[in-house]
Amino acid sequence: MPLLTQRIQDESVQYSLVASLDNVRNLSTILKAIHFREHATCFATKNGIRVTVENAKCVQANAFIQAGIFQEFIVQEESITFRINLTVLLDCLSIFGSSPTPGTLTALRMCYQGYGHPLMLFLEEGGVVTVCKINTQEPEDTLDFDFCSTNVINKIILQSEGLREAFSELDMTSEVLQITMSPDKPYFRLSTFGNAGSSHLDYPKDSDLMETFLCNQTQVNRYKISLLKPSTKALVLSCKVSIRTDNRGFLSLQYMIKNEDGQICFVEYYCCPDEEVCESEY
Amino acid sequence: MRCLVTGGNVKVLGKAVHSLSRIGDELYLEPMEEGLSLRTVNSSRSAYACFLFAPLFFQQYQAATPGQDPLHCKILMKSFLSVFRSLAMLEKTVETCCISLSGRSSRLVVQLHCRYGVRKTHNLAFQDCESLQAVFDPASCPYKLCAPARVLGEAVLPFPLALAEVTLGVGAGRRVILRSYQEDEADSSLKAMVTEMSLGEDDFQQLRVREGVAVTFCLKEFRGLLSFAESVNLSLSVHFDTPGRPAIFTVEDSTLDGHFVLATLSEPDPHSLGLGSLEPRRPEPRLQAHSTPHQDDFASDDMDSYMITMETSGGSEAPWARPSGSPSPGPQPPCSPAPPSEDEDEDEAEPTTVPGTPPPKKFRSLFFGSVLTPMRSPQGPSSVLAEDSDGEG
Numbered sequence: 001m002p003l004l005t006q007r008i009q010d011e012s013v014q015y016s017l018v019a020s021l022d023n024v025r026n027l028s029t030i031l032k033a034i035h036f037r038e039h040a041t042c043f044a045t046k047n048g049i050r051v052t053v054e055n056a057k058c059v060q061a062n063a064f065i066q067a068g069i070f071q072e073f074i075v076q077e078e079s080i081t082f083r084i085n086l087t088v089l090l091d092c093l094s095i096f097g098s099s100p101t102p103g104t105l106t107a108l109r110m111c112y113q114g115y116g117h118p119l120m121l122f123l124e125e126g127g128v129v130t131v132c133k134i135n136t137q138e139p140e141d142t143l144d145f146d147f148c149s150t151n152v153i154n155k156i157i158l159q160s161e162g163l164r165e166a167f168s169e170l171d172m173t174s175e176v177l178q179i180t181m182s183p184d185k186p187y188f189r190l191s192t193f194g195n196a197g198s199s200h201l202d203y204p205k206d207s208d209l210m211e212t213f214l215c216n217q218t219q220v221n222r223y224k225i226s227l228l229k230p231s232t233k234a235l236v237l238s239c240k241v242s243i244r245t246d247n248r249g250f251l252s253l254q255y256m257i258k259n260e261d262g263q264i265c266f267v268e269y270y271c272c273p274d275e276e277v278c279e280s281e282y
Numbered sequence: 283m284r285c286l287v288t289g290g291n292v293k294v295l296g297k298a299v300h301s302l303s304r305i306g307d308e309l310y311l312e313p314m315e316e317g318l319s320l321r322t323v324n325s326s327r328s329a330y331a332c333f334l335f336a337p338l339f340f341q342q343y344q345a346a347t348p349g350q351d352p353l354h355c356k357i358l359m360k361s362f363l364s365v366f367r368s369l370a371m372l373e374k375t376v377e378t379c380c381i382s383l384s385g386r387s388s389r390l391v392v393q394l395h396c397r398y399g400v401r402k403t404h405n406l407a408f409q410d411c412e413s414l415q416a417v418f419d420p421a422s423c424p425y426k427l428c429a430p431a432r433v434l435g436e437a438v439l440p441f442p443l444a445l446a447e448v449t450l451g452v453g454a455g456r457r458v459i460l461r462s463y464q465e466d467e468a469d470s471s472l473k474a475m476v477t478e479m480s481l482g483e484d485d486f487q488q489l490r491v492r493e494g495v496a497v498t499f500c501l502k503e504f505r506g507l508l509s510f511a512e513s514v515n516l517s518l519s520v521h522f523d524t525p526g527r528p529a530i531f532t533v534e535d536s537t538l539d540g541h542f543v544l545a546t547l548s549e550p551d552p553h554s555l556g557l558g559s560l561e562p563r564r565p566e567p568r569l570q571a572h573s574t575p576h577q578d579d580f581a582s583d584d585m586d587s588y589m590i591t592m593e594t595s596g597g598s599e600a601p602w603a604r605p606s607g608s609p610s611p612g613p614q615p616p617c618s619p620a621p622p623s624e625d626e627d628e629d630e631a632e633p634t635t636v637p638g639t640p641p642p643k644k645f646r647s648l649f650f651g652s653v654l655t656p657m658r659s660p661q662g663p664s665s666v667l668a669e670d671s672d673g674e675g
Contacts, residue, residue: 162398165371171364196361197389197406207399 017044017080017112020072024108024123025100026259027065028093031086033237033257033267034061036230040086041139046075052142053086059227059271060143061234069263072109080112082136084119092132096125100260112136145270151246154181154215156188160238160255162209166190166201167232170225176274177225181245182218188243192225211240221249222274231255234267249273283313283353284382286342291537292379292394296366297513298333298540303363304506305331305542310356310414311390313345317538318381321414322359328545329503330416339537341378353383355408357390365392365404375400418543420530423521425495427458428488429481431511431518431533437479438508441501445477447547448504450520450529451496456483458491463498463547487517497522498547499529507531507542525549 021027034040034053043050048066067073096106109122121132170177173194180189187205191198205213231253235241238255245251253269287295298320302309306322306329313319317336323329337343346352366372375396382391389405396402420426437460441448447463461478483489511518511533522529526548533540 162400165368165375166402169364169367169371196358196364197404199405200403202401202403204399204401209398209400 015111016076016114018074019070019110021108024093024106030063030265033234034063038087041083044080061269064266081139083139084136092121095130147252152244153217155244157212157242159209160241176222178222180220181215183215219245223271224274231269284344285340287379288341292376293373296369296372297510299366301506301510302331303359305329307359308356309359309362312354330543333540335538354413356411357408361406416543420521423523426490426521427486428519429486433485435512440477447498448501449498452491452493497525497529499544
């Protein structure tokens with residue numbers, strides 16, 4: 001993208017972060033998967049960028065775009081953190097339109113001078129260049145769910161295809177989504193308790209969809225359905241999902257997403273269990 | 283009760299439920315010896331729909347466990363529909379569907395066995411109730427036409443989706459005409475478009491009609507059955523009579539049959555040109571204050587045999603059930619000077635907002651009888667829903 005490179009080299013400015021992509025959708029698609037709040041925190045190191053969105057201090061979504069995805073990725077400092085309006089960022093990234101027209105690619109060059117400066121986006125398609133300047137904000141501390149693999153009790157890896165319809169058809173009149181993971185029947189069960197009655201979705205451990213099934217203990221946890229429903233976006237984009245619960249009942253969902261160039265990115269959701277203690281209906 | 287549906291029939295069942303959902307908000311489920319019956323009626327009681335799935339439709343069919351009373355239950359249409367919401371998904375992933383009644387809990391259990399060993403179980407709340415049945419007999423209708431659903435589907439294509447009512451009639455040369463029905467409102471001149479579709483005799487498998495006959499009914503409700511018939515590639519029969527008498531739409535094959543009974547307008551359409559001579563009825567002046575002319579219509583309509591009796595619920599009322607005893611909205615005579623809310627206290631002051639139902643003010647007869655045991659005859663005003671109340675006040 002000679003036009004964009006030219007523009008940057010003309011300015012004698014030191015950028016803390018410079019990231020270039022031949023196809024902006026390799027970034028925008030992943031960010032859409034975590035876009036359930038207005039604001040996000042961006043965290044960049046030489047390894048790549050992590051974008052975090054949180055809600056109600058109960059759920060957190062992270063999108064990881066590693067350095068290798070970018071055609072050019074330079075980070076001058078140890079780490080860079082800023083808060084930004086994710087809605088505005090996505091609008092800018094999709095400024096040439098969000099539906100892919102065959103044969104045309106929109107290129108992106110993202111530059112950040114450092115603390116106090118706006119994020120600069122240079123987008124180019126077919127010789128037309130758009131420059132966007134988005135103000136950045138003080139970074140806020142993100143939650144640390146303290147989810148480590150040593151405390152994981154149950155873990156399954158499923159092909160996303162099996163969960164997609166189930167998630168999009170979840171009974172939203174239910175306040176909670178109950179997840180049962182067990183070495184015994186029903187193995188893996190998603191339950192809702194809505195106005196019509198209760199619904200249970202059971203996946204047997206020997207199903208073709210099940211890539212990994214490591215359940216040591218029967219756990220039944222409830223999560224607010226409104227907090228988990230946004231994860232459907234990530235599920236729809238992904239090819240595989242890993243579902244883990246730890247000894248506190250905290251839930252980790254990790255989605256493996258292949259972008260248009262076949263590269264792998266990850267999105268993860270953490271959610272803490274619903275505090276209300278009630279008997280589950282059958 | 284236990285029924286097991288497999289293969290392509292799961293989608294057929296789902297499609298039937300979708301059709302029924304176009305009519306009413308409650309689904310009446312009744313497993314009988316002759317098959318599983320799913321019925322519904324709309325809120326103004328001007329449309330009734332019923333599907334009967336013969337035991338052959340199922341891989342396994344057990345209407346009732348021996349010694350148990352037969353089940354009559356009703357369930358929220360929304361709840362039952364949620365099981366079959368995505369027809370595409372049903373077709374792609376569902377292998378079998380099992381509907382059973384859980385003995386201990388009062389739950390209707392619908393279990394879908396899907397690809398990859400996945401199993402979906404829905405435990406739906408239901409309510410015991412009386413049997414809902416309309417008294418009608420297609421054979422008593424003098425006029426009948428029958429055509430493949432595809433033909434009728436193509437015939438209604440030109441009509442706008444928002445169109446509420448359509449007139450079906452027979453014109454010169456035994457051509458079958460469908461025309462969009464205009465309410466005779468003051469602003470009718472603003473309605474720019476009237477659509478008319480005419481089909482030749484040859485398009486029909488059966489045409490037992492007389493030139494000049496015409497009936498007007500709710501198109502949206504008709505579309506419900508039509509889309510079902512198209513999806514299962516069946517022929518659709520329309521049995522009808524004089525305006526005001528219900529029109530009966532039927533489909534059938536060896537494993538199922540469906541009946542949609544829709545009320546028809548009892549006034550001849552004053553704008554219905556080109557349909558030949560109409561039934562000799564006095565044209566009703568729109569704005570007259572008195573309503574006596576209508577009295578005669580009712581006498582000739584044989585109203586009594588068409589009254590509905592309110593079903594009495596066996597259990598406690600669910601919050602969403604209509605309070606028993608309050609008369610269901612009767613149709614209002616258009617000439618009545620009083621606003622609808624004065625005539626009857628009903629919860630539907632604005633029936634026009636009920637989707638899929640034509641404005642009840644124009645529909646006179648409510649045409650159901652209740653199938654009760656001979657000892658229990660309709661008890662009196664409190665149990666009669668559809669009293670046509672011209673004599674109000």
